[in-house]
Amino acid sequence: MPPISVEELYTFHRIDREVFFRLVITLCRNPAQSLLVMAFWLWLESIKYPKFVSKLVALSDPLINSFANEAVSTLRCLEMEDDDIPESGGGLPLTTILMQKKISLHFFRQKRFTAIVGIRCVLNNICARIFTDILQYLLGSANTRTCTSSYPSHYRPLVVPGFPHPLFGTFTIPPINFEELDLLDPRIWINMHSYYDGATDDDKTMFLTFSRGFPVTKEEVLHLFTRTYGDCIKFLNMGNGNVNGQVLFATMVLHKIEIVDEILNGKHVAKFRLDGKHIWARKYERRDYI
Structure with a gap:
């Protein structure tokens, strides 16, 4: 050519x-x-x-x-x-x-x-x-x-x-x-x-938070999002637990940027409910981003 x-x-x-x-x-x-x-x-x-x-x-x-x-x-x-x-x-x-x-x-x-x-x-x-x-x-x-x-x-x-x-x-x-x-x-x-x-992994990353006193497992998070959005998760990292051993946050890297918009549906924060437990999702932002 x-x-x-x-x-x-x-x-x-x-x-x-x-x-x-x-x-x-x-x-x-x-x-x-x-x-x-x-x-x-x-x-x-x-x-x-x-x-x-x-x-x-x-x-x-x-x-x-x-x-x-x-x-x-x-x-x-x-x-x-x-x-x-x-x-x-x-x-x-x-x-x-x-x-x-x-x-x-x-x-x-x-x-x-x-x-x-x-x-x-x-x-x-x-x-x-x-x-x-x-x-x-x-x-x-x-x-x-x-x-x-x-x-x-x-x-x-x-x-x-x-x-x-x-x-x-x-x-x-x-x-x-x-x-x-x-x-x-x-x-x-x-x-x-x-x-x-x-699109970088940062572009496709969601920050998830969980309610204190209602422990959420990695398997539950995977089930929640794959049930709704299909095979959408590239990597899920559950955060460190507090003194009681409960995980309070996680970062989730998605395969496609479009899924970020599907999850948020035009909102700044999306709220999900799983077996009485609340999960909040928002776009991940690097602290050192300029």
């Missing part, structure tokens, strides 16, 4: 690049926010809303700006730790009209962690490769902010203000020669059905 050139990569993503250019150059939107908006739209295409960006490119700049604002409201919904969303479900009227399919903030709340991982993977595997020259033009120096049709041919490491993002982490232009990329590398082409290859 012949190596890919940067021109081929940019040609394949011509429409995505045009929309991103209009966001950051024509509309002068924040680069970091615009990267997340593009990653969100491209992830949206991968699940159940095909050709979303292709439909955007034909719209006027003010309309694209309005769609971007709607995307930002969705990203902010993903950042919220509480369970509050509008009673109406948080309608996204423009996106609904464009795709002729109802969609709301409630939909993304139900798929919160699936969306976070998917958007993060698109951001670093796709956006970091296809928008490099535009970002270099925009951020490379203080004197390159006037509109021009040409971009510098030599890139240097970029720091995009706004990253690391508290939810989506770092944004790094990969230190790789495009000429060495294989045309079959799935990270380059957008026609993947899933971006979850980048």
